[in-house]
Amino acid sequence: MKVKLRRFTGREFVTTEYEVETGENPTVLEILTKIKEELDPSLSFRAMCRASVCGTCAVKVNGEHRLACNTRVNGEEVLIEPVDGYIPIKDLVVSHEEIYDGLRRARVWFVPREENLTITPQELNKTSRAWDCILCGICNNVCPPLLEKRDFGGPSLFTKIYRILEDPRDSLGEERLNGLTALNAQNCVHCSNCNLFCPKGCMPERWITVIEGKLTQKGYIQKKTEDFGFLGF
Ligand code: SF4
Ligand code: SF4
Ligand code: FES
Structure with missing residues (x-):
């Protein structure tokens, strides 16, 4: 398979090509590992768990943001690039600092009440999907208002916050909700x-x-009513 890699050198992006011997339907991570181990040890990319758990391996595959470890490719050619939304560091590696910074600024951690409250399975179910977030940042990389202007908290941050906001054991309640005003939830254009x-x-x-x-x-925010021109992302 011909593999094109768009890499950041520290100054500019360059595209390098490799001819890689692969098995059938390899994952993108298998391809990158093979290139690093057999063809080009200088290649940098992030990955740890190889199982869609650690959230570190997001890249663009043929133009779409994907996890390298759970994306299989076939055909004669594939293009692998760094994600769009974060500062590139080297080759396919980008900085995740902005994600962690957002979590710190929005205080996305549980502050338990003094009394020992329990949570019902029904209450837990409400947030179970949000608990699955692995902070890969892919959603942020495909979010038009976030890519355009960094004054929107972005989908990954709101997903993390939602878990705690809906948890009756958290003590911050109204204070937590009030603190979210600066994240401009109203800037979401609901493009999905x-x-x-x-x-x-x-x-x-x-x-x-x-x-x-x-x-x-x-009354902390006002819902936007204007039409957005960039829904065809
Ligand atoms: S919500 Fe966003 S950051 Fe979390 S797993 Fe999904 S794409 Fe990744
Ligand atoms: S639905 Fe909202 S948060 Fe999700 S990508 Fe679109 S604008 Fe961003
Ligand atoms: S290597 Fe951990 S999510 Fe892909």
Whole structure:
């Protein structure tokens, strides 16, 4: 298989080509590993678990954002590139600092109540999809308002927040909700790209809609009503 790699050198992007002997339907991660082990040890990419769990291996495969470890390819040629939305560091590796920074700024961690509350299976079920988020950042890379302007929290951050917001054991309640105003949930254009490309089926847009509704109801934000021109992403 002919493999084209768009790599960041530290100054610019270059495309290099490799002829790789693969088995049938290899994963993108298998291809990258083979290139590194047999053809070009200088190649840098991120991966750890090889099982869609660690969230580190997102790349673009033939123009679409995917996890390298769970994306199989066939055919004679494949193009692998770094993701669009984050600062490139080397080859296919991009900085994830912005993701972690967002989590820190929005205080996305559980602050338990003093009393020992239990949670029902029904309450847990409400957030089970959001719990599956592996912070791969793919949803952020296909989110038009986030790519255009960084004043929107973005789908991965809202997915993480939703889990805690709906948990009766969290003590921050109203204070947590009020703190979300700066993330501009109303900037979501509900294009559903995040739902479509999330490799774990987390449905970020659904949770943003819920959070937007809560914030609107409390008067913290005003729902946008204008037409958006970039839905055909
Ligand atoms: S639905 Fe909202 S959060 Fe998801 S990609 Fe579209 S604009 Fe971004
Ligand atoms: S919501 Fe999905 S696409 Fe977004 S970071 Fe989490 S796992 Fe990745
Ligand atoms: S290597 Fe961990 S998610 Fe792909």
